[in-house]
Amino acid sequence: MNSAPWLLLACAAAVAGYQVGAVAPHQRSSSRRSAHRSRRALSSPAMKWGVDIMPWSVEYGQQAAPVTLPEGVVEGMPPLPFEITDEQRRTLLEDGAVHIPGLLDEEWLEYLRGATNWQVENPHFWSIAGVASGLYDYIQRSVWASNDAFANFLYYSPLASALAGLANAKELRLATDLLMVNPNKGFKWHQDNQNGPIDAFGTTESNAGKELPALRWWVTMDDTPADHGAPVYLKGSHKNTQVSSDAVFVDLEKDGLLAYPELLEFRPKAGDLIVWHARAIHKIDGPTDQDWGSSRRRVLGGTVAVDETQYLTMGRALFSDMGSHGLEEGAPLNHPLFPKIYPVSDPKERAERAAGRCTRTSEGMQRLASNMFASIGEMMSWTNVVNPDAKETANSR
Numbered sequence: 001m002n003s004a005p006w007l008l009l010a011c012a013a014a015v016a017g018y019q020v021g022a023v024a025p026h027q028r029s030s031s032r033r034s035a036h037r038s039r040r041a042l043s044s045p046a047m048k049w050g051v052d053i054m055p056w057s058v059e060y061g062q063q064a065a066p067v068t069l070p071e072g073v074v075e076g077m078p079p080l081p082f083e084i085t086d087e088q089r090r091t092l093l094e095d096g097a098v099h100i101p102g103l104l105d106e107e108w109l110e111y112l113r114g115a116t117n118w119q120v121e122n123p124h125f126w127s128i129a130g131v132a133s134g135l136y137d138y139i140q141r142s143v144w145a146s147n148d149a150f151a152n153f154l155y156y157s158p159l160a161s162a163l164a165g166l167a168n169a170k171e172l173r174l175a176t177d178l179l180m181v182n183p184n185k186g187f188k189w190h191q192d193n194q195n196g197p198i199d200a201f202g203t204t205e206s207n208a209g210k211e212l213p214a215l216r217w218w219v220t221m222d223d224t225p226a227d228h229g230a231p232v233y234l235k236g237s238h239k240n241t242q243v244s245s246d247a248v249f250v251d252l253e254k255d256g257l258l259a260y261p262e263l264l265e266f267r268p269k270a271g272d273l274i275v276w277h278a279r280a281i282h283k284i285d286g287p288t289d290q291d292w293g294s295s296r297r298r299v300l301g302g303t304v305a306v307d308e309t310q311y312l313t314m315g316r317a318l319f320s321d322m323g324s325h326g327l328e329e330g331a332p333l334n335h336p337l338f339p340k341i342y343p344v345s346d347p348k349e350r351a352e353r354a355a356g357r358c359t360r361t362s363e364g365m366q367r368l369a370s371n372m373f374a375s376i377g378e379m380m381s382w383t384n385v386v387n388p389d390a391k392e393t394a395n396s397r
């Protein structure tokens with residue numbers, strides 16, 4: 001087989017994919033079944049909403065959803081303020097996750113919904129594999145880089161102020177983002193390790209003494225149903241010492257997670273924010289028939305790096321690190337590809353993005369591919385998180 005198209009396909013599937021971690025021998029046959037299913041789906045991409053995602057129909061470059069920023073928001077201003085209470089800060093540190101109601105007002109909600117609906121109707125090339133797999137009705141990483149509307153949301157909405165308040169941060173940089181519409185299949189218990197080229201778990205010297213080296217964030221544009229559609233956490237599980245840093249899928253029994261029996265089940269409403277520690281173990285259930293029908297669960301999520309952060313790939317295949325930047329391992333994470341969003345966005349970084357220079361490049365693809373082949377076993381692990389055959393007993397709770 002000619003390896004070039006296969007490599008491209010693998011990269012595309014991985015980009016749509018979600019997590020990277022180690023695969024245990026007993027999980028390999030189900031991984032192979034999943035991979036087979038994904039390859040079949042990729043051969044004829046289709047979208048449930050009837051939007052054409054054939055490669056010749058989608059857009060490849062910069063996009064700008066035609067949405068109007070809320071009144072009073074002007075280019076270059078800092079993010080709108082948002083007050084965080086001591087109690088909310090304490091909850092995040094102690095429980096590993098916190099629900100912040102009412103982040104977005106009606107105007108911002110309308111803005112973000114408009115941008116998302118437009119994005120779904122005008123799919124970007126980088127959404128094809130994820131959409132075709134059926135995992136989500138629409139999923140796209142680094143949507144901030146390709147669509148002005150999402151960048152402006154990150155620069156000017158109250159999101160960055162809320163995140164800074166939770167971490168008592170002086171500076172925040174976006175390390176990765178993900179637009180996720182309707183998670184059809186859900187994800188079993190896992191930890192997040194697609195957090196960008198940073199030490200989000202705080203395991204390196206560079207983050208010694210930082211209580212929160214990074215924050216995972218999740219903003220919903222819709223009320224989530226009572227029993228699915230929002231992440232469920234094992235309270236306090238971010239303090240676990242047994243789950244290895246490269247794992248994604250976890251086994252509650254073998255990984256010592258039964259020590260965290262209490263579930264944190266939020267029921268977020270449209271405009272709410274959930275923030276968690278990258279090591280917090282969580283799952284998300286989709287609808288039982290894996291079909292959202294006409295209802296919507298539109299979420300923008302991601303990871304921010306808190307204060308002085310180093311560029312650290314640690315040899316991992318990272319889907320938000322597919323551009324050209326020249327950063328050496330351990331260099332300060334100061335680059336337009338990982339934009340400053342707090343205390344205020346940087347005009348030069350905004351201009352780089354607007355000029356289409358925060359996009360993926362062949363150099364970045366090669367970086368991803370070489371790290372991917374260095375850890376091919378780990379690459380397959382994310383399929384275990386979604387595979388309905390995998391370890392049902394240990395993880396159904």
Ligand SMILES: O=C(O)CCC(=O)C(=O)O
Binds near residue numbers: 180192231283301
């Ligand atoms: O909301 C989703 O679809 C996935 C949430 C999740 O598990 C994550 O972002 O890690």
